[in-house]
Amino acid sequence: MTRAGLSPLAWLAEVEQQRRAAGLRRSLRARPPVGAELDLASNDYLGLSTHPKVIDGGVEALRTWGAGSTGSRLVTGNTELHEGFERALADFVGAESALVFSSGYTANLGAVVSLSGAGSLLVSDALTHASLVDACRLSRARVVVTPHRDIAAVDAALAARDEDRAIVVTDSVFSADGVLAPLRDLHEVCRSHGALLIVDEAHGLGVRGRGGRGLLHEVGLAGASDVVMTTTLSKALGSQGGVVLGSAAVRDHLIDSARPFIFDTGLAPAAVGAAWAALDVLIAEPWRAQSVLRHAGALASMCGVAERPDSAVVSVILGEPEVALAAAVACLERGLRVGCFRPPTVPAGTSRLRLTARASLTDDELRLAEEVFADVLSAGA
Known part of the structure; x- marks a missing residue:
């Protein structure tokens, strides 16, 4: 049979068989609004996704601003609600400024790609989240993947570089096993080589640090000029969305250059309102x-x-x-x-x-x- 007679998706059947044989086939399971089972699988670490104040925060934002943000934040999607929440979250974690994205995934893509680029070096821990892996691949930078939590390997990669700019990326809390990154040691190595440190606090915010301010705050790196923090609103804060936190210069640069920010519809107001209400609960409790x-x-x-x-x-x-x-x-x-x-x-x-x-x-x-x-x-x- 000629190629013209073959389905261009015929290969999917063989791939599915291989996955089944390896025990790696995945499937979706719809859950009801109120589950009968005890849930030890979700990332709702603080139990806030169904908290009455958090739901009220989302509903109030929905009634005030509408169901959607109606456009990218550079057109019609930026509201007083978005900017107020950014200031509140930045103040909570000790950062100078914050910028909200539509998800934690897009926040990582925006931060890593915009702050690296061709002619720079990215050094990534072998077990960083998939969003950071994809960001490195999209960056057009030279990428060095170092063994998990290996400070000496990061030091060697930075010392051997020819590029003017270098960025080290890591999770603060690695999502599969919950292990902490050695942030103080990583920062010392970055500072000694003039490298930027980008830390994904998706699993640190709300859990580590004083009152849940994150691991960066706990180890004394909150607000450091050579550190950028990313996080998600969908775990400890029980809502949806992502944020990049850092200096005002970083925020300005991302507004000008981060494609997942420029070309994506702004985060829905209800998600922002719920996340802000969750932050208020965390501060109070x-x-x-x-x-x-x-x-x-x-x-x-x-x-x-x-x-x-x-x-x-x-x-x-x-x-x-x-x-x-x-x-x-x-x-x-x-x-x-x-x-x-x-x-x-x-x-x-x-x-x-x-x-x-x-x-x-x-x-x-x-x-x-x-x-x-x-x-x-x-x-x-």
């Missing part, structure tokens, strides 16, 4: 950040994880994809929803249950989780 870490420690203990978690994420490594998937299904059958991470999200041989602690977990919920894990994990041993 700083205990929520401490509760997340306390509950993460309890989950780790009941699952036999030796090291106490440094974040909301508890990683229970089970090995092969089929084993992890079967354990996740067994948990769900017993009323407990957990995350299941398989390659390519995590390295081969490290498929796992990914549990996420929540500030709002009750003693009864923790007892249920302990019973389920005792059942499921002992059965798979």
